[in-house]
Amino acid sequence: MLDQSLAEIGRGVSRPYDPRNFYDKFAELAARAPESRALLFKKEGQSYSDLVFRAAAVRKALFEKGISPGTRVAFQLDPGFDLIAIKLGILSAGCSYVPISNKEAVDRATYILEDSAAGCFVTQSSYAHRPVGETLPRLIVEDIDWAAADHPDPVITPAGSEAYVIYTSGTTGNPKGVVITHHSMVQFGESISALYETTAEDVVQYFYSPSVDTSVEEMCLAFFATATLSIATETERHAPPLLERAMKDKGVTIAILPLKIGMQMQPEQLTDLRLVIFGGEAVHAEIVKKWQAAWRKVYNGYGPTEATVACIQMHCQPSDSPPPIGRPMANHFVLLVDTDGKTPVPLGERGEIAVAGPGIAQGYLNRPDLTAEKFVINPHARDATEAVFYLTGDIGRWNADGFLEYHGRGDDQVKINGHRVEISEIENAFLQHEDVDFAAVICEGTGEERFLHAFVRAHEGRPTDAKAYWSALQKRLPFQMIPRKISFLTEVPVTRSGKVDRKRLPDFTIPEPAKEAHA
Structure with a gap:
């Protein structure tokens, strides 16, 4: 219950x-x-x-x-x-x-x-x-x-x-x-x-x-x-x-x-x-203060493509803290769930944002496996419109005022200037290049100054040519997914469990400045 x-x-x-x-x-x-x-x-x-x-x-x-x-x-x-x-x-x-x-x-x-x-x-x-x-x-x-x-x-x-x-x-x-x-x-x-x-x-x-x-x-x-x-x-x-x-x-x-x-x-x-809406990435206090006026409302809009554009909205007020993402839109149900994707977390605790309602997509085209993973039965449904939860991968928390706060991603997806970017898609694109043996991409900077930084290791004896990599990526990826910087690795750092240690990547680069793309 x-x-x-x-x-x-x-x-x-x-x-x-x-x-x-x-x-x-x-x-x-x-x-x-x-x-x-x-x-x-x-x-x-x-x-x-x-x-x-x-x-x-x-x-x-x-x-x-x-x-x-x-x-x-x-x-x-x-x-x-x-x-x-x-x-x-x-x-x-x-x-x-x-x-x-x-x-x-x-x-x-x-x-x-x-x-x-x-x-x-x-x-x-x-x-x-x-x-x-x-x-x-x-x-x-x-x-x-x-x-x-x-x-x-x-x-x-x-x-x-x-x-x-x-x-x-x-x-x-x-x-x-x-x-x-x-x-x-x-x-x-x-x-x-x-x-x-x-x-x-x-x-x-x-x-x-x-x-x-x-x-x-x-x-x-x-x-x-x-x-x-x-x-x-x-x-x-x-x-x-x-x-x-x-x-x-x-x-x-x-x-x-x-x-x-x-x-x-x-x-x-x-x-x-009279009205300006920001969304697609975490809204900060500075943008609210900049745009707030006596005749103008500022809204923070939240929602994945899988929920038909937006499902949570917040009328923002000037503050020194980032605004919450708000309350569910009409006919939508939002629940914060544990790592099992179904157990609700108590009020005040962090959990994955799960959304149900008439805006939920039919699923992913030709991807029944991923559809089954992300679009799950809602055991708490009140009616047919709430039958399916979409698990967003975003982490949220209800604050004391009853508004939902955004606390980042629970996976390796990031937002760059409002565009949803899967890090693994960029890394896979690098690996399509015959010279590349390993690639890892991280997001650096904050707010609207965030950018992608790629760390690449070439096959032994192969050239480390950043311009060639950028040229190849432009044929496979949209502009917002092309890393601004490329650094070359001497070796790949790993954690005790054998996973890539992304935090230590900068310590294993060839001692020369990272190559930076120029628009």
Whole structure:
């Protein structure tokens, strides 16, 4: 029997949610405000009726390619109007989408296409030369007839159907696909919009790559309130002063930002911004103080991709201590469990954060072993929505005020600028190089200054060429997973139990400065 105090503190409020699929809900809301501004990009805008029409053009183009409902459709596109239309068009065709970052390494992009069994690849003419998806039916966005009027009707998709598959860093050397349903997507969108009290007057910043699940939150916040989604350009995403200027000029009222970007901006200039959310990595006290204002709320958002973007939220107040991650969102149940993955720990003690609720993913694509390990039966379920716990691997503790604190990872996964990174995937990528005998990667620095440092031992007689290693890694890994520094080892230090002693790695390096990558 679960202790009543754990049940009370661990459950979010109950609220009903729409049983329809995501596109049906979007289309119904768009029909209520057809001339309202849906999108902003650079100096141009599009209405909700424009967006519905363009999604229909995508749907028609997919059907003309022979793509049938239930197909996974992958895409790789730059930020812009087309990106949003493609996502909605795929969903309206009864398909699910598989986003690939426009900066993705060719080998990793190819793996995602193969592992997901994508039936179509959507891209743009400037990327058509890339050796990605060459064996699949290709749809080039510039070839879509955006003016065509004879559109097929949207496909009525059950809410329990797959909506998207987002790939995250994996421990096997390859990324793993997280499968999210329309049901999870809709309930999350409704819950987060209600929590942040989004209205049609809001302008929501669209900052993240579609390969990062935070982009789903940005889209939901805007569309579930028929508000405006303001799309950042690729340049703005990597230049905080330019992003700040664009947000000010377009009157952005809600933004979700990485800590590193937030620390480089001047929030006092953003007088329209009423709400800013930080997440994806541990939020520190400094960022809260920097962004707090009389007219602005600061939130700490927590949640793995496996729980549909976010499941715990905290309205932060200025303090000298890092803010907690907060309380469970609506319809979610959070329990801290012991190392067995099921025994609750008492209030005030640390345990692994286990999450149940309608946002929990279906599991990992093609990974029944890992799905069974991480998605477990919840013996304390109150109803069917709580039937499965996702074991996050994160360590938490309930504080005396009833808020959940984050106490780091229980494994070798780290966060770099908001990106989830499995250390073992990087190490495996090093070992694919014929010259490498051993590789270990550690995370150094704190906060937004964290970076990856690789320690490598080459096979006897083989060269120690950092530039060659970086070049090879760029073909296999996304940029956030490429170590900034590489040091070469004379030998590998081990503990008494024979495991690699990561703390002593710096003591066994060749006596020369570590090679550092330069952007």
